[in-house]
Amino acid sequence: MVFLAAGAANLAFGYWYVTIAYRPFARRVRELEQSRAxxxxxxxxxxxxxxxxxxxxxxxxxxxxxxxxxxxxxxxxxxxxxxxxxxxxxxxxxxxxxxxxxxxxxxxxxxxxxxxHPPVLDQGLGIALTTLAARSDLPVELIVDLPERPSAAIETIAYFCAAELLANVAKHSGARHATLEVVHVPELLRLRVSDDGCGGARVENRGGLAGLADRIGTVDGRLQVASPPGGPTVVTVELPLHA
Incomplete structure (x- = not known):
C-alpha cells in the first residue's frame, strides 16, 4: 500500500508537492535485513x-x-x-x-x-525425504507431490526443515505418529509436518523453530505453527520454488 502525504501549496509558483512514503516496503526491507543478519x-x-x-x-x-x-x-x-x-x-x-x-x-x-549437504539430495527432494522418514524414530506417513523440482537452495532448506521438525516431534511431542507432506501449490512448495502429540509447540527466541523461521525468511518463505495444548501440532512451511 502506498501512503500519500500532500504538502502545503506554494501559491507563488502555483503547484503542490506530494511526498510518497512506501512504509510497508521499508518495513519489509528492515525485516529482511534483520532476518539475513x-x-x-x-x-x-x-x-x-x-x-x-x-x-x-x-x-x-x-x-x-x-x-x-x-x-x-x-x-x-x-x-x-x-x-x-x-x-x-x-x-x-x-x-x-x-x-x-x-x-x-x-x-x-x-x-x-x-x-x-546431505548427498541423498542429489537424487531429488522426494527421495531424500523418503529416506528421512524411513529413519525416523516414530512412524511417519509421507505424502509427496512435486511435479516440478525446486532449485537446489530450496531443496536444501526444505530438507533441513523436515529433519528439524521430525526430530522435534520425536523428542518433545510424545506423539505416536507423524505426517510429512510436501506438495507443489501455485508458485510455492508447501511442507507440512503434523503429529498426534501433546501440543504446546511455539516459536521462541533462539529456539529451533526460530532458527527455522530465520532460514525460511532468507528466501521470503513463511513458517506457521498451530499447536494448542493437548495437540495436535501442525507446522507449515511455505517456500518459493526457486531462490
Missing part, C-alpha cells in the same frame, strides 16, 4: 562449530590412530628383533584400537558432511 550470524556459528567438531572430533581421532599405529610399528620392530610374545599381544591391542578409532573418525566425518 541473524542467518549470517547463525552460519558463522555453524562454521565455528564445524571447525571445533573437526578439530576435537575427527582430527583428534585420526591423530590418535596415527599414534597407535606408530606404537604398533615400533612393537612390530621389536618382534622382528625377537623380543617376545608379550609384544605381539600388545601390537594386536594397538592395531585393534587404531581400527576402532579410524571407524569412529569416518563416522564423524560422514555426519559432518551430512550436516553440510
Amino acid at each position: 541473524r542467518v549470517v550470524d547463525d552460519s558463522a556459528a555453524r562454521l565455528r562449530q564445524i571447525e571445533r567438531d573437526l578439530h576435537d572430533g575427527a582430527q583428534a581421532q585420526m591423530v590418535a590412530v596415527a599414534m597407535k599405529l606408530g606404537l604398533a610399528t615400533k612393537r612390530l620392530g621389536g618382534i622382528i628383533d625377537e623380543t617376545g610374545q608379550t609384544d605381539l599381544e600388545r601390537v594386536l591391542e594397538l592395531v585393534a584400537a587404531a581400527h576402532r578409532g579410524a571407524k569412529e573418525a569416518i563416522t564423524e566425518l560422514r555426519d559432518l558432511c551430512h550436516g553440510i
Whole structure:
C-alpha cells in the first residue's frame, strides 16, 4: 500500500508537492535485513562449530590412530628383533584400537558432511525425504507431490526443515505418529509436518523453530505453527520454488 502525504501549496509558483512514503516496503526491507543478519550470524556459528567438531572430533581421532599405529610399528620392530610374545599381544591391542578409532573418525566425518549437504539430495527432494522418514524414530506417513523440482537452495532448506521438525516431534511431542507432506501449490512448495502429540509447540527466541523461521525468511518463505495444548501440532512451511 502506498501512503500519500500532500504538502502545503506554494501559491507563488502555483503547484503542490506530494511526498510518497512506501512504509510497508521499508518495513519489509528492515525485516529482511534483520532476518539475513541473524542467518549470517547463525552460519558463522555453524562454521565455528564445524571447525571445533573437526578439530576435537575427527582430527583428534585420526591423530590418535596415527599414534597407535606408530606404537604398533615400533612393537612390530621389536618382534622382528625377537623380543617376545608379550609384544605381539600388545601390537594386536594397538592395531585393534587404531581400527576402532579410524571407524569412529569416518563416522564423524560422514555426519559432518551430512550436516553440510546431505548427498541423498542429489537424487531429488522426494527421495531424500523418503529416506528421512524411513529413519525416523516414530512412524511417519509421507505424502509427496512435486511435479516440478525446486532449485537446489530450496531443496536444501526444505530438507533441513523436515529433519528439524521430525526430530522435534520425536523428542518433545510424545506423539505416536507423524505426517510429512510436501506438495507443489501455485508458485510455492508447501511442507507440512503434523503429529498426534501433546501440543504446546511455539516459536521462541533462539529456539529451533526460530532458527527455522530465520532460514525460511532468507528466501521470503513463511513458517506457521498451530499447536494448542493437548495437540495436535501442525507446522507449515511455505517456500518459493526457486531462490
